[in-house]
Amino acid sequence: MLTTQRKKAILELLTRDGQVLAAPLAATFGVSEDTIRRDLREMAADGLLQRVHGGALPASSAVAPFSTRRTLESSGKSAIGMAAAAMIVPGQIVMIDGGTTSAELVRHLPSNLVATVVTHSPTVAVALVDHPSIEVIMIGGRLYKHSIVNVGAAAIEAISHIHADIYFMGVTGVHPTAGLSTGDLEEAYVKRALAARSAETVVLASMDKLNAASAYSIGDVTLAQTVVVERSTDSAFTEALEAAGVSVVRA
Incomplete structure (x- = not known):
């Protein structure tokens, strides 16, 4: 052969x-x-x-630059963003990751929502400027231009002083055995730090991220309490997550 x-x-x-x-x-x-x-x-x-x-x-296909991913419309990501936005309770402290699916979450937030949003994504922070009742806490650090998020020791130090109600995590890979992963080491550290400071972690997982892996591990799938997936996701995959003790929401 x-x-x-x-x-x-x-x-x-x-x-x-x-x-x-x-x-x-x-x-x-x-x-x-x-x-x-x-x-x-x-x-x-x-x-x-x-x-x-x-x-x-x-390999995860969700590793293109942010500018490229932003131009690719996805009804699945929009549905995931809408489902995630509906999970937020008024008055909560909410951590929102960077990424195109997180951008859809922000787009679906009610204009009258009263909440505090903590983010290391300048894109997310700017998108919330027109929400008068959302307090925005911006986590600083070195800008990782690929994903347009702040990373590094300064970001992790700032995160360590916050207790959040819910964290919406973006990833490039979700695999039942390999766990949650991303394409940058420092970004993986920041995601772990955010999860550690939140009462609940929700992973936003569009189809291109499922059953795939990237170079840097964030943690086991059980680092998340919930994974939001597209409605058409293969039941064999979601059953594997549920067998590990993770709740699955189909958007």
């Missing part, structure tokens, strides 16, 4: 099973594990998968 044929077959197995392991692949194709590991390295370099210990997981 040619290398290109083997790689195509690996991708088909990855799509079917949600993960692949090097040792079984080597046995299936009659090649050494070193050959399979080389295939996986090359495929990871091409952005086709995410390598993990012993094998690989589907």
Whole structure:
């Protein structure tokens, strides 16, 4: 079998099973594990998968720059944003992450909502300027331009002084076994810090983020109490989350 044929077959197995392991692949194709590991390295370099210990997981497609993602309309993201906005109770202290799905959440907030929003996203903060009854607390730090969020030690220090009622987390990967992940190490630290300071964490997970993984782990799926997904999400995936003790809301 040619290398290109083997790689195509690996991708088909990855799509079917949600993960692949090097040792079984080597046995299936009659090649050494070193050959399979080389295939996986090359495929990871091409952005086709995410390598993990012993094998690989589907790579998240939600890693394009913010400006590109913002131009891609998604009815699914809009529905997730609407469902998330409905979870907010007046008077709460709400943490809102950066990202395009979070932008949809903000877009669906009632104009008369009375609440305090804590965010490390300049985009979210500016979007709330026209909400007269929402107090906005901006977390500062180094601007991570890819996602337009503030990260670093200064951000984590500021977060440590806040007790929030609910945190809406954006991710680039949600996988039943690999957990929650994102494409930047410092961003992962900030997301963990936000989750640690909130009574409830809700992950906003559009279809492109499901059953996929990125390079940096935020935590197990159980770091979230709730995951909001699109209505058409495969029940096998949501059942895996619910089996882990995570509530699933279909938007």
